[in-house]
Amino acid sequence: MxxxxxxxxxxxxxxxxxxxxCWSPLTFLLFVRSAWHLDIDSVPRLDSEPDPGTSRRPADLDVDAAVQRWLAEWRRAWTHFDAADPAIHLPDEETRHLLDTLTDEQLWAATSTSTWPSDFWNSGIDDEAYGMWRTTMxxxxxxxxxxxxxxxxxxxxxxxxxxxxxxxxxxxxxxxxxxxxxxxxxxxxxxxxxxxxxxxxxx
Structure with missing residues (x-):
């Protein structure tokens, strides 16, 4: 504009x-929170709950772990709007520990700069229902x-x-x-x- x-x-x-x-990384995670009935009060409630369609959280879902993962991906999604930092930093103590102890796959999950939600959420989400909700925004x-x-x-x-x-x-x-x-x-x-x-x- x-x-x-x-x-x-x-x-x-x-x-x-x-x-x-209706930026997808954020709206998708909000849809997941509603459709899977995740108890996350630190993020504001919605003006109206979306129609989940056929969305259902997996029967074997570890809900506490899912909440923590949701919060981590929510924080990561917001980094898309961070101001660019041109400085180059050496790994801090926590990062060095991750490099020494995690597998490549685990390290990517822990440190990825991708702001898009992971494939973890794809099972149990009705993409058509989510798409319909986005069209209302x-x-x-x-x-x-x-x-x-x-x-x-x-x-x-x-x-x-x-x-x-x-x-x-x-x-x-x-x-x-x-x-x-x-x-x-x-x-x-x-x-x-x-x-x-x-x-x-x-x-």
Whole structure:
């Protein structure tokens, strides 16, 4: 989304804001949490639970282990939005221990920088139901909520904002996770007053 897409708009000519309405690594894990009834309260609840379709958690699932794995993959998914660190670091003590004790497969699972959920979740998830849920997230074409808060958006962009990440969280939610990225709930993004308030947040 940029100023060229809005003729006669008050946007600065070079202004660009990306909007991630349904980024798969995060929305997929949220779908898994709901469909498998994983008790994870540290991540906000959803504005409505998706239809799981034929999704069922495996009968032999170690639920506690699955929760810990979900949390680890959730944290890893967010690294996609981390600021790049150009520095080169030597392995710390924990990393050296992993290198010395784990097999190649275990080491990849523990240290992979891939932000996509692992194949572990594929068994027991109805991909069609997940896909249908994702189609409900984008705003209608021509009805972008950001168009209603352009002054606040311009100010936030001038302060370094480049990306708005929408998630289907319940009620008002807004968090500036770093200088470039703002996370909002779908409710927040679709309410001009809430969205303008969210755009004032600083990292």
């Amino acid at each position: 940029n100023s060229e897409e809005l003729p006669q708009s008050p946007w600065p000519q070079d202004m660009q804001i990306n909007v991630e309405e 984008p705003a209608p074409l021509g009805a972008l909520p950001e168009n209603r808060v352009i002054p606040a958006l311009v100010t936030a962009w001038q302060g370094g904002l480049t990306t708005i990440i929408q998630l289907p969280y319940l009620g008002f939610f807004a968090q500036r996770i770093n200088r470039e990225h703002l996370v909002v709930s779908r409710t927040t993004r679709n309410d001009p007053e809430m969205l303008a308030q969210a755009l004032t947040l600083e990292a």
